[in-house]
Amino acid sequence: MKGTALLAAYFRRNKWMYMVAVAVMAAGNMIYAFYPNVLGGFTDTMKQGGLTKSLVISCSLQLLVIGVAYGVMFGVGQLLNHRLGRRFEAEIRERLFAQFTKLSEAYFAKHGVGKWLSYVLSDVTSIRETICGGINQLTNATFLFITSVIMMASTDIPYPLLLACIAPLLAIPVLVVYFGPIIRRRSHEVQESIANMTASAEEQFGGVRVTKTFVVEEVARRRFGESVSRIQERQLSLVRSSSMFQSAIPLAGALSLVVAITYGGYFAGHGKFSLGGFVALTLYLRVIMTPLQQFGNVINRLQQARASLDRLNALLSEKPEVRDAEGAIELTTARADLMVDQLTFTYPEARRPALEDLAFTLQTGQTLGIVGRTGSGKTTLAKLLLRVYEPPEDTIRIGGVDIREATLASLRSGIAYVPQDGFLFSETIGDNIAFSDRSGAKERVHAAAQSAAISGSIETFSDGYDTRLGERGLTLSGGQRQRTSLARGLYKNAPILILDDSVSAVDAVTESQIIEQLQRERKGRTTVIIAHRISAVKHADLILVLENGRIIERGTHEELVQLGGHYASLRAIQEDGTDTADSVEGGAAYERSQADADANNRQAVQRR
Numbered sequence: 001m002k003g004t005a006l007l008a009a010y011f012r013r014n015k016w017m018y019m020v021a022v023a024v025m026a027a028g029n030m031i032y033a034f035y036p037n038v039l040g041g042f043t044d045t046m047k048q049g050g051l052t053k054s055l056v057i058s059c060s061l062q063l064l065v066i067g068v069a070y071g072v073m074f075g076v077g078q079l080l081n082h083r084l085g086r087r088f089e090a091e092i093r094e095r096l097f098a099q100f101t102k103l104s105e106a107y108f109a110k111h112g113v114g115k116w117l118s119y120v121l122s123d124v125t126s127i128r129e130t131i132c133g134g135i136n137q138l139t140n141a142t143f144l145f146i147t148s149v150i151m152m153a154s155t156d157i158p159y160p161l162l163l164a165c166i167a168p169l170l171a172i173p174v175l176v177v178y179f180g181p182i183i184r185r186r187s188h189e190v191q192e193s194i195a196n197m198t199a200s201a202e203e204q205f206g207g208v209r210v211t212k213t214f215v216v217e218e219v220a221r222r223r224f225g226e227s228v229s230r231i232q233e234r235q236l237s238l239v240r241s242s243s244m245f246q247s248a249i250p251l252a253g254a255l256s257l258v259v260a261i262t263y264g265g266y267f268a269g270h271g272k273f274s275l276g277g278f279v280a281l282t283l284y285l286r287v288i289m290t291p292l293q294q295f296g297n298v299i300n301r302l303q304q305a306r307a308s309l310d311r312l313n314a315l316l317s318e319k320p321e322v323r324d325a326e327g328a329i330e331l332t333t334a335r336a337d338l339m340v341d342q343l344t345f346t347y348p349e350a351r352r353p354a355l356e357d358l359a360f361t362l363q364t365g366q367t368l369g370i371v372g373r374t375g376s377g378k379t380t381l382a383k384l385l386l387r388v389y390e391p392p393e394d395t396i397r398i399g400g401v402d403i404r405e406a407t408l409a410s411l412r413s414g415i416a417y418v419p420q421d422g423f424l425f426s427e428t429i430g431d432n433i434a435f436s437d438r439s440g441a442k443e444r445v446h447a448a449a450q451s452a453a454i455s456g457s458i459e460t461f462s463d464g465y466d467t468r469l470g471e472r473g474l475t476l477s478g479g480q481r482q483r484t485s486l487a488r489g490l491y492k493n494a495p496i497l498i499l500d501d502s503v504s505a506v507d508a509v510t511e512s513q514i515i516e517q518l519q520r521e522r523k524g525r526t527t528v529i530i531a532h533r534i535s536a537v538k539h540a541d542l543i544l545v546l547e548n549g550r551i552i553e554r555g556t557h558e559e560l561v562q563l564g565g566h567y568a569s570l571r572a573i574q575e576d577g578t579d580t581a582d583s584v585e586g587g588a589a590y591e592r593s594q595a596d597a598d599a600n601n602r603q604a605v606q607r608r
């Protein structure tokens, strides 16, 4: 679908309102076209020596009526037109946001999020301004031009003279055809560089803490300055071509007036038409200059807006990579057993699989623990369970149903996922916890907070659960943030709970409190715990050890300790401070130190 189809559909839906707006503006312009005629008649009467008081009064009244009628009609037309324009803007922004929520993570991983802001803000505004201004100007121009030409033709101005005067103005369409594509291309480049700047600004603002701690503000400023200069360069190049185009139009108008004065003066001097006719001719040429210039403006702006329209249209037509299959069924997670079979997955841009040939089964109510080095594929498995990325067909079944055959909504509402760095919104802590269901009772929020061992901290805040977080609110420490995010997951009370390294930033005592509480509360419900610490998974019914996307060990805590492999080595380091398996010594020690360093860094950065 072309970008213009987006506009066409909107115009079709609002055609009656647009017709009224155009009709009112057109009527105003037709009335306005009478004014050179009135002045021409006044000149002729005056020349014949008939300047009387009544002529002055009647002529003034006519001009006044023309002015008032034009003003009222044009104003009403404009009002309607601008209302429609604003409605278009609001509708497109809402559609863009809805599309934003539908697109898959893979899309944003590839295109980034920052550009969206630019599209939502500047492209939509540019289109709205074009359609509002375009309809106003196009209506004015068309009707004023047609009416003026008809009025000119109905005076005593000789037709050859009329044609000679209008001929230079016919250069305008040629100029439009020449300059249009250039303006459009340059406008596209400007919008693109604005989008890049927005993306860069978003990243810089997000990473401001890191920038400051590494004292690289100067580098950040320089990088941002480069993107601003690029916009300026491109804008100047756009302004150059549109200025040349805009100035060529008055030039054509000036030529037309030269013809009117020389050729028309000759005709008038030889008595071929009246002095009043000559005055009216020059005035009409001035009057039609405006519509011709407006035609140019509209075409110019349309060229610019088409670049935005094409981009918005491409964005709105983007099909989410992960979506409901045809005839998708509602997943009832009453049976929340999990079956993973021959699961191999490679990220779209990656060269090697993140997961290879994974297979395991978990009965409803059981707990699965997953440990493994960073980058071994633990989060990838969680993302595939949630269909953030699409797993291969029939590799993951929940309650016996291939999750690709289930609706995304039913699948995701049956799973509570708590990521490592749970994002908290700039609202109250209570609302953040009750994110999945704002109508829940306060007691439910408090209970979730208690299970996540965050209620004590919340009670020390001056507004308790009503304490606002974020930009104008309180900043939580890394551990508090993580536990609030955990409380949000527990509050959802879903048949399947996935904790993705969700207690890594809390101390060992708090972690054991949380895990014990979880064991009590999740009895009978399926739980997946991804962790670096053995203490978080040792109670699980099944523990998987991942390495480079493959399961290298599986079993219960006791079985794995008996096995004396990677898991046993990790346990020895974490619990006894010794390592019994020589083969993995380096790796396990590295993993432990990295996990602890990660947690410490996170806390430190959050506190700053």
Ligand SMILES: Nc1ncnc2c1ncn2[C@@H]1O[C@H](COP(=O)(O)OP(=O)(O)OP(=O)(O)O)[C@@H](O)[C@H]1O
Pocket (backbone or CB within 6 Å): 109, 347, 348, 349, 350, 354, 372, 373, 374, 375, 376, 377, 378, 379, 380, 381, 501
């Ligand atoms: N969107 C992505 N595109 C391409 N590769 C990715 C993407 N996300 C993760 N990977 C890669 O997939 C592999 C597994 O990553 P994953 O996040 O699942 O590891 P993890 O075990 O959860 O690590 P950690 O313990 O550090 O959280 C890594 O090599 C990672 O670089």
